[in-house]
Amino acid sequence: xxxxxxxxxxxxxxxxxxxxxxxxxxxxxxxxxxxxxxxxxxxxxxxxxxxxxxxxxxxxxxxxxxxxxxxxxxxxxxxxxxxxxxxxxxxxxxxxxxxxxxxxxxxxxxxxxxxxxxxxxxxxxxxxxxxxxxxxxxxxxxxxxxxxxxxxxxxxxxxxxxxxxxxxxxxxxxxxxxxxxxxxxxxxxxxxxxxxxxxxxxxxxxxxxxxx
Numbered sequence: 001x002x003x004x005x006x007x008x009x010x011x012x013x014x015x016x017x018x019x020x021x022x023x024x025x026x027x028x029x030x031x032x033x034x035x036x037x038x039x040x041x042x043x044x045x046x047x048x049x050x051x052x053x054x055x056x057x058x059x060x061x062x063x064x065x066x067x068x069x070x071x072x073x074x075x076x077x078x079x080x081x082x083x084x085x086x087x088x089x090x091x092x093x094x095x096x097x098x099x100x101x102x103x104x105x106x107x108x109x110x111x112x113x114x115x116x117x118x119x120x121x122x123x124x125x126x127x128x129x130x131x132x133x134x135x136x137x138x139x140x141x142x143x144x145x146x147x148x149x150x151x152x153x154x155x156x157x158x159x160x161x162x163x164x165x166x167x168x169x170x171x172x173x174x175x176x177x178x179x180x181x182x183x184x185x186x187x188x189x190x191x192x193x194x195x196x197x198x199x200x201x202x203x204x205x206x207x208x209x210x211x212x
Contacts, residue, residue: 001121001122002035002121002122002123002124002125002126002127003125003126003127003147003148004117004121004126004127004129004145004146004147004148005023005126005127005128005129005146005147005148005149005150005184006129006131006139006142006143006145006146006148006149006150007019007020007023007128007129007130007131007149007150007151007152008131008139008142008143008149008150008151008166008170009131009133009151009152009153009162009163009166010133010134010135010139010162010165010166011133011153011154011158011162012133013133013154014133014152014153014154014189015152015154015187015189016040016130016131016133016152017040017042017044017045017048017130018048018152018189019150019152019187019189020036020045020128020129020130021036021045021048021049023128023150024036024087024126024128025085025087027125027126028085028086028087032125032126033088033123033124033125033126034086034087034088034124034125034126034127034128035080035087035088035089035090035120035123035124035126035127035128036049036087036088036089036090036127036128036129036130037061037089037090037113037117037127037128037129037130037142038061038089038090038091038092038130039061039092039096039113039129039130039131039132039138039139039141039142040092040096040130040131040132040133041062041092041093041094041095041096041097041132042092042094042132043055043091043092043093043094044130045089045092045130046089046091046092049083049085049087049089050083051081051089051091054091054092054093055093055094055095056093057091057093059079059081059091060079060090060091060092060093060095060096061079061090061091061092061096061116062092062093062095062096062099063079064078064079064090064116065096065099065102065112065113065116065138066099066102068112068115068116069099069102069103069106069109069112071107074116074119076119077120078090078116078117078119078120079091080120088124096132096138097132099138100136100137100138103137109137109141110137110140110141110144110177111141111144111145112141113129113138113141113142113144113145114141114144114145117145129142129145129146135165135166135169140173140177143169143170143173143177143178143181144173144177144178145178146178146181147180147181147182148181148182148183148184149170149181149182149183149184150183150184150185150187151163151166151183151185151186151187152187152188152189153186153187153188153189154188154189155188163186167183170183
Protein backbone atom coordinates (compact mmCIF):
# COMPACT_ATOMS: atom_id res chain seq x y z
CA UNK A 1 0.00 0.00 0.00
CA UNK A 2 1.44 3.35 -1.02
CA UNK A 3 1.80 6.46 1.10
CA UNK A 4 0.33 9.48 -0.70
CA UNK A 5 1.86 12.87 0.14
CA UNK A 6 0.48 16.17 -1.17
CA UNK A 7 2.96 19.06 -1.35
CA UNK A 8 0.72 22.10 -0.89
CA UNK A 9 0.81 25.87 -0.52
CA UNK A 10 -1.61 28.31 -2.10
CA UNK A 11 1.22 30.83 -2.51
CA UNK A 12 3.54 30.52 -5.51
CA UNK A 13 7.32 30.51 -5.32
CA UNK A 14 7.60 28.57 -2.08
CA UNK A 15 9.52 25.63 -3.55
CA UNK A 16 6.71 23.06 -3.96
CA UNK A 17 8.02 21.63 -7.23
CA UNK A 18 11.63 21.57 -6.01
CA UNK A 19 10.53 19.87 -2.80
CA UNK A 20 8.53 17.29 -4.77
CA UNK A 21 11.38 16.55 -7.16
CA UNK A 22 14.06 16.30 -4.49
CA UNK A 23 11.93 14.19 -2.15
CA UNK A 24 11.12 11.88 -5.06
CA UNK A 25 14.79 11.44 -5.95
CA UNK A 26 15.76 10.87 -2.30
CA UNK A 27 13.13 8.16 -1.90
CA UNK A 28 14.17 6.51 -5.18
CA UNK A 29 17.78 6.45 -3.99
CA UNK A 30 16.54 4.47 -0.99
CA UNK A 31 15.05 1.91 -3.38
CA UNK A 32 11.46 3.10 -2.99
CA UNK A 33 9.10 2.94 -5.93
CA UNK A 34 7.95 6.53 -6.50
CA UNK A 35 5.20 8.12 -8.60
CA UNK A 36 5.05 11.90 -8.94
CA UNK A 37 1.71 13.44 -9.93
CA UNK A 38 2.09 16.91 -11.43
CA UNK A 39 -1.11 18.71 -10.42
CA UNK A 40 0.15 22.18 -11.40
CA UNK A 41 -0.66 23.60 -14.86
CA UNK A 42 2.78 25.25 -14.91
CA UNK A 43 4.16 21.69 -15.17
CA UNK A 44 7.47 22.63 -13.54
CA UNK A 45 8.05 19.23 -11.97
CA UNK A 46 7.28 17.53 -15.30
CA UNK A 47 9.85 19.73 -17.01
CA UNK A 48 12.43 19.11 -14.29
CA UNK A 49 12.34 15.40 -15.13
CA UNK A 50 12.72 16.05 -18.86
CA UNK A 51 9.07 16.10 -19.99
CA UNK A 52 8.93 19.56 -21.55
CA UNK A 53 6.38 19.13 -24.34
CA UNK A 54 3.37 18.29 -22.17
CA UNK A 55 1.29 21.20 -23.52
CA UNK A 56 1.12 19.31 -26.80
CA UNK A 57 0.23 15.98 -25.22
CA UNK A 58 -3.14 14.36 -24.54
CA UNK A 59 -1.57 11.92 -22.06
CA UNK A 60 -1.61 14.11 -18.97
CA UNK A 61 -3.47 14.56 -15.68
CA UNK A 62 -5.70 17.05 -17.50
CA UNK A 63 -6.97 14.33 -19.83
CA UNK A 64 -7.39 11.82 -17.01
CA UNK A 65 -9.48 14.21 -14.92
CA UNK A 66 -11.65 15.13 -17.87
CA UNK A 67 -12.25 11.43 -18.60
CA UNK A 68 -13.41 10.82 -15.02
CA UNK A 69 -15.66 13.89 -15.08
CA UNK A 70 -17.25 12.63 -18.33
CA UNK A 71 -17.61 9.16 -16.75
CA UNK A 72 -15.31 7.61 -19.35
CA UNK A 73 -12.98 4.69 -18.73
CA UNK A 74 -9.44 5.81 -18.03
CA UNK A 75 -6.42 3.77 -19.20
CA UNK A 76 -4.99 1.24 -16.78
CA UNK A 77 -1.55 2.84 -16.93
CA UNK A 78 -2.97 6.34 -16.23
CA UNK A 79 -0.51 7.79 -18.77
CA UNK A 80 2.37 7.13 -16.39
CA UNK A 81 5.72 8.06 -17.94
CA UNK A 82 8.90 6.31 -16.85
CA UNK A 83 11.95 8.41 -16.08
CA UNK A 84 15.43 6.94 -16.43
CA UNK A 85 16.38 7.73 -12.82
CA UNK A 86 13.69 5.37 -11.58
CA UNK A 87 10.87 7.83 -10.93
CA UNK A 88 7.50 7.58 -12.65
CA UNK A 89 5.41 10.66 -13.36
CA UNK A 90 1.93 11.66 -14.46
CA UNK A 91 2.57 14.92 -16.30
CA UNK A 92 0.55 18.12 -16.31
CA UNK A 93 -0.05 20.81 -18.89
CA UNK A 94 -1.56 24.28 -19.15
CA UNK A 95 -4.99 22.79 -19.87
CA UNK A 96 -5.28 21.81 -16.21
CA UNK A 97 -5.90 25.47 -15.39
CA UNK A 98 -9.28 25.26 -17.17
CA UNK A 99 -10.28 21.88 -15.78
CA UNK A 100 -11.58 23.30 -12.49
CA UNK A 101 -14.53 24.84 -14.36
CA UNK A 102 -15.66 21.33 -15.29
CA UNK A 103 -15.85 20.30 -11.63
CA UNK A 104 -18.94 22.46 -11.07
CA UNK A 105 -21.43 19.79 -12.16
CA UNK A 106 -19.24 16.73 -11.52
CA UNK A 107 -20.44 13.93 -9.27
CA UNK A 108 -18.18 13.31 -6.23
CA UNK A 109 -15.99 16.10 -7.51
CA UNK A 110 -13.61 16.00 -4.52
CA UNK A 111 -12.60 12.42 -5.35
CA UNK A 112 -11.67 12.59 -9.05
CA UNK A 113 -7.92 12.36 -8.37
CA UNK A 114 -8.43 9.63 -5.77
CA UNK A 115 -10.30 7.59 -8.38
CA UNK A 116 -7.41 8.01 -10.83
CA UNK A 117 -4.76 7.02 -8.28
CA UNK A 118 -6.73 3.94 -7.25
CA UNK A 119 -5.69 2.42 -10.60
CA UNK A 120 -1.97 2.56 -9.85
CA UNK A 121 -1.37 3.16 -6.14
CA UNK A 122 -0.64 -0.48 -5.32
CA UNK A 123 2.38 -0.34 -7.65
CA UNK A 124 4.22 2.29 -5.57
CA UNK A 125 5.67 2.86 -2.13
CA UNK A 126 5.13 6.63 -2.35
CA UNK A 127 2.97 8.91 -4.49
CA UNK A 128 3.90 12.60 -4.35
CA UNK A 129 1.41 15.21 -5.59
CA UNK A 130 2.83 18.58 -6.62
CA UNK A 131 -0.11 20.98 -6.20
CA UNK A 132 -0.86 24.26 -7.95
CA UNK A 133 -0.58 27.55 -6.01
CA UNK A 134 -4.27 27.79 -5.09
CA UNK A 135 -6.86 26.28 -2.77
CA UNK A 136 -9.19 25.42 -5.63
CA UNK A 137 -10.89 22.13 -6.44
CA UNK A 138 -7.79 20.40 -7.84
CA UNK A 139 -5.89 21.10 -4.61
CA UNK A 140 -8.90 19.86 -2.63
CA UNK A 141 -8.73 16.70 -4.76
CA UNK A 142 -5.09 16.26 -3.77
CA UNK A 143 -5.95 16.65 -0.08
CA UNK A 144 -8.84 14.20 -0.43
CA UNK A 145 -6.52 11.61 -1.97
CA UNK A 146 -3.54 12.12 0.35
CA UNK A 147 -2.49 10.46 3.58
CA UNK A 148 -0.09 13.29 4.44
CA UNK A 149 0.51 16.95 3.62
CA UNK A 150 3.89 18.64 3.37
CA UNK A 151 3.86 22.45 3.31
CA UNK A 152 6.87 24.34 1.90
CA UNK A 153 6.80 27.95 3.08
CA UNK A 154 9.15 30.92 2.97
CA UNK A 155 10.17 32.21 6.40
CA UNK A 156 8.73 35.71 6.07
CA UNK A 157 5.58 37.49 7.25
CA UNK A 158 3.22 37.27 4.25
CA UNK A 159 3.84 33.57 3.49
CA UNK A 160 3.37 32.76 7.19
CA UNK A 161 0.13 34.72 7.20
CA UNK A 162 -1.11 32.71 4.22
CA UNK A 163 -0.14 29.51 5.98
CA UNK A 164 -2.86 30.11 8.56
CA UNK A 165 -5.56 29.93 5.88
CA UNK A 166 -4.04 26.77 4.45
CA UNK A 167 -4.05 25.10 7.87
CA UNK A 168 -7.74 25.99 8.24
CA UNK A 169 -8.49 24.45 4.84
CA UNK A 170 -6.57 21.28 5.73
CA UNK A 171 -8.53 21.05 8.99
CA UNK A 172 -11.82 21.42 7.13
CA UNK A 173 -10.85 18.71 4.62
CA UNK A 174 -9.88 16.42 7.50
CA UNK A 175 -13.23 16.93 9.23
CA UNK A 176 -15.48 16.70 6.17
CA UNK A 177 -13.71 14.71 3.44
CA UNK A 178 -10.58 12.80 4.51
CA UNK A 179 -10.32 11.91 8.20
CA UNK A 180 -6.93 10.17 7.81
CA UNK A 181 -5.17 13.30 6.49
CA UNK A 182 -2.17 14.37 8.58
CA UNK A 183 0.42 17.15 8.30
CA UNK A 184 3.80 15.45 7.94
CA UNK A 185 5.86 18.61 7.82
CA UNK A 186 6.04 22.39 7.49
CA UNK A 187 9.18 22.89 5.44
CA UNK A 188 10.78 26.34 5.68
CA UNK A 189 12.56 27.01 2.39
CA UNK A 190 14.83 29.84 1.21
CA UNK A 191 15.77 30.59 4.82
CA UNK A 192 18.36 33.14 5.84
CA UNK A 193 18.66 32.04 9.46
CA UNK A 194 20.90 35.02 10.33
CA UNK A 195 18.05 37.54 10.03
CA UNK A 196 15.76 38.31 12.98
CA UNK A 197 12.76 38.25 10.61
CA UNK A 198 13.40 34.61 9.70
CA UNK A 199 14.15 33.65 13.29
CA UNK A 200 10.89 35.18 14.55
CA UNK A 201 8.78 33.66 11.78
CA UNK A 202 10.13 30.17 12.38
CA UNK A 203 8.96 30.09 16.01
CA UNK A 204 6.30 27.43 15.55
CA UNK A 205 5.14 25.32 18.45
CA UNK A 206 5.27 22.14 16.42
CA UNK A 207 7.29 18.96 16.00
CA UNK A 208 6.74 18.91 12.22
CA UNK A 209 8.84 21.95 11.28
CA UNK A 210 11.90 21.51 9.07
CA UNK A 211 14.34 24.06 7.67
CA UNK A 212 16.28 23.89 4.39
